[in-house]
Amino acid sequence: MATKVYVNKEVNVNDEGFLTDPSQWSVDIAREIAKEEGILLTPKHLEVINYIRERVLKGETISMRSINKSGIVNVKELYELFPNTPLKLACKIAGVSKPASCV
Amino acid sequence: MKNIVILGGGTAGTIMANKLRQALEKDEWNIVLIDKEKTHYYQPGLLFIPFDIYKKQDVIKPKMNFFPSGVDVIFSEIERIEPDMNQVVLVDDKHIKYDILIIASGTSIRPEQTPGLMDNLWYNKIFDFYSLEGALALRDFLRKWEGGTMLINIVDLPYKCPVAPLEFAFLADEYFTKKGIRDKVKIKYVTPLSGAFTKPRANKMLSGLLEEKNIEIIPDYYIERVDNEHSSIVSYDNRELNFDLLAIVPLNMGSDMIERSGIGDDLNYVPTNKSTLQSEKFENIFVIGDAANLPTSKAGSVAHFASDILFENILSFIENRPLKAHFDGHANCYIETGFGKGSLIDFNYDTEPLPGTFPLPGIGPFGLLKNTKMNHYGKIMFRWMYWHLLLPGKELPIEPLMSMAGKCEKC
Structure with a gap:
């Protein structure tokens, strides 16, 4: 399995750079991943990311619609925070696997 | 006398009714099946109707033909499930008690959830192919169509039968070719996925086929609304695509009855143990087929494979044994x-x-x-x-769990 070093910590990643073990994640790592993607994390970003982590770690699936219903951001705002491929990007920064609803 | 109540008489519910009626003593277990519709649709066949390959009568049969004798069938809309009372309430306020409940209420298309989709272009230039009405209306449209831009768009995930829109694209290519108008039709495959399919090897193979057939893929596209005036779809990031024909896979959601019962997720799917098929919350409720939130395809084959596992686990549950059969999402x-x-x-x-x-x-x-x-x-x-x-629950020459025999990981 591939590994990558963020803020002096080695983490396991898949070939698309998604963390394979969400427990290795930290906010500092999130900042680094975001930077690679050209995003400067704001408190709003973190609110979305924490929501995604909470849902995914409970074993629930995350979708555009569930984020829309979260009350944190609507889909338009999600696109502004995480441009082009918001769901994938947000999951990547949140240190969880690619949205599992994609079967 | 004890009661097993099955909600839904589609593929999953019908198989379970047949398997359980055969196995359980009639003087010990009553089986009740509730469904609102009397017609069984062979859903994989709907795809062939727009292209004049199948006719209406090829895909419909009365549901009653497939239920075994000794099952009480009630045709009614369900108001809600009351899990704490172990009962199901019908719209006419009739209460039906259960010892074991099997939820097999499926998923359905919700075109009304996308703004502008059901406006004046609906069944005029916009069609779904997941309902008989949609497939027939699209057939009539295609018989007269002389060409233009056809968009195939998937609104969101998950949706029934993930390969169906791809098959639709391939069959459309053949249809227009044989009609002699392929050079007058642009086919664009517009998807929220990052490619033709989610899993790498299948994606490579299917993307190759799309390319070979001159079908353009537009990935990572989440539709926000339909602009009826400009005959276009608009994404959340404001990408506008014009169409002369839009074949749409609308948002899929589980039954509203699940929402009324307060036991579903955002899309009305029931949180289900992906291995045992028991509800995450209520131990005498089991979920099978599209109604469950399992991380696998919403497809008849999955319901069929899962039925063997669920059958074993329900027999174990009845005898107070641990649920030993484990589903693998096959x-x-x-x-x-x-x-x-x-x-x-x-x-x-x-x-x-x-x-x-x-x-x-x-x-x-x-x-x-x-x-x-x-x-x-x-x-x-x-x-x-x-x-x-x-549907009758007979043995098929395929095992319920996936086998690695014949598969090549390094090919």
Whole structure:
């Protein structure tokens, strides 16, 4: 399995750079991943990311619609925070696997 | 006398009714099945209707033909489930008690959830192919259409039968070619996924086929609304695409009855143990087929494979034994690729579709991730198997759990 070093910590990643073990994640790592993607994390970003982590770690699936219903951001705002491929990007920064609803 | 109540008489509910009625003593267990509709649709067949391959009568039969004797069938809308009272309430306020509940209420398309979709272009230039009405209206439209831009768009995930819109694209390519107007039709495949399919190897194979057939893929596209005036769709990031014909896969959601019962997620799917198929919350409730939130395809093959597992676990539950049967998310999908050929994918929660032969190693007769005539015959023969073997709950020559035999990981 591939590994990558963020803020002096080695983490396991898949070939698309998604963390394979969400427990290795930290906010500092999130900042680094975001930077690679050209995003400067704001408190709003973190609110979305924490929501995604909470849902995914409970074993629930995350979708555009569930984020829309979260009350944190609507889909338009999600696109502004995480441009082009918001769901994938947000999951990547949140240190969880690619949205599992994609079967 | 004890009660098993099954909600839904589609593929999953019908198989369970047949299996359980055969196994359980009639003087010990009453089986009640509740459904609102009297017609059973052979859903894989709907795809063939727009292209004049199947007729209406090829895909519908009365549900009653497939329920075994000794099952009480109630045709009614369900108001809600009251899990704490172990009862189901019907719209006429009739209460039905259960000892075990099986939720098999499926998923359905919700075109009303996308703004502008059901406006004046609906069934005029915009069609779904997941309902009989939609498939027939699209057939009538295509018979007269002389060409233009056709968009195939998937609104969101998950949706029933993930390969169906791809098959639709391939069959459309063949249809327009045979009609002699392929050069006048632009086909664009517009998807929220990052490619034709989610899993890498199947994606490569299917993207290759789209390219070969001159079908353009527009990935990572989330539709926000339909602009009826400009005859276009608009994404959340404001990408506008014009169309002369839009074949849409609307948002899919589980039954509203699940929402009224307060036991579903955002899309009305019931949180379900992906291995035992027991509800995450209520130990005497089990969920099968599209109604469950399982991380696998919403497809008839999954419901069919899961039925063997659920059957075993319900018998264990009745006898107070631990639930030992474990589902692996096995899915098996024949993919029509046009011009009398087809492909086949076989996968589960953990293993992506791999190349090889199926079901017999080295022999087949079907080729996994290959494009062959034999795979197409497999799909055509399947309709007979569906009505005569699968729905009645008879043994099929395929094991419920996925097998690695015949698959090649390094190919």
